Amino acid sequence: MPSYYYTSDDEPSSTRSLFGRRRPLHDIFGGRKVADIVLWRNKQLSGGILGVVTLIWFLFEVVEYHFLTLLCHISIASMLLLFIWSNGAALFNKAPPKIPEMILSERAFKDVALIIHAKLNRFLSFLHDISRGKDLKLFLLTLVSLWMVSVLGSCCSSLSLLYFGILCIMTIPVLYEKYESDVDRIVYKGSYDLKRMYSTFDQKVLNKIPRGPVKEKKF
Numbered sequence: 001m002p003s004y005y006y007t008s009d010d011e012p013s014s015t016r017s018l019f020g021r022r023r024p025l026h027d028i029f030g031g032r033k034v035a036d037i038v039l040w041r042n043k044q045l046s047g048g049i050l051g052v053v054t055l056i057w058f059l060f061e062v063v064e065y066h067f068l069t070l071l072c073h074i075s076i077a078s079m080l081l082l083f084i085w086s087n088g089a090a091l092f093n094k095a096p097p098k099i100p101e102m103i104l105s106e107r108a109f110k111d112v113a114l115i116i117h118a119k120l121n122r123f124l125s126f127l128h129d130i131s132r133g134k135d136l137k138l139f140l141l142t143l144v145s146l147w148m149v150s151v152l153g154s155c156c157s158s159l160s161l162l163y164f165g166i167l168c169i170m171t172i173p174v175l176y177e178k179y180e181s182d183v184d185r186i187v188y189k190g191s192y193d194l195k196r197m198y199s200t201f202d203q204k205v206l207n208k209i210p211r212g213p214v215k216e217k218k219f
Contacts, residue, residue, distance in 0.1 A: 025039060025173055025177050026039055029173070037049060037170075038169060038170065038173050038174070039173055039174050039177060046170065049170070050166075050167075050170050053163060053166050053167075056163075057159060057160065057163040060159055061157065061159060061160055061163075127142075130142050137198070137202075
């Protein structure tokens with residue numbers, strides 16, 4: 001089924017998807033392993049990751065396990081298992097378990113640090129451009145979004161907020177891919193109504209606020 005959106009002329013259109021997307025979701029998420037996990041192409045792997053994340057959240061938030069206590073208990077259980085396995089292997093004339101070495105290269109750490117540094121700089125530059133007030137609509141939307149995040153942070157712990165974000169990432173894209181046309185139609189109808197409300201608010205309130213001229217950068 002085609003997905004609809006509303007244009008400025010109040011007419012529905014079926015030529016675009018949500019946010020003007022023209023590529024499939026799998027390509028937007030990179031088209032590789034991450035896309036397969038998020039879109040549940042490999043259901044066992046995606047379900048396993050979601051199950052592990054849910055178990056970690058359950059242990060820390062519901063059972064109220066402390067990280068150090070959990071780490072010690074896992075270490076104790078692992079050492080006991082390896083002790084029994086290593087000594088029991090000799091009784092049955094079997095080879096003892098071989099634990100593979102995990103080597104973390106220096107290059108991998110540098111690549112991750114460079115990616116984080118670039119993303120952080122881009123985010124700070126984005127906030128700086130918004131704070132200058134050239135786009136008042138984007139400025140107000142950013143303030144409201146940050147305020148909503150602060151309210152969520154005061155209502156629940158950071159771990160619960162992180163788990164909720166991962167849960168949304170693991171469920172919303174695959175559900176949108178399945179019900180794409182219906183979601184597009186509902187979202188664009190709601191977006192059109194919000195634009196009408198904002199246009200009315202802009203004409204009656206925002207345009208009456210005096211603002212000084214914004215100085216442009218000199219290059």
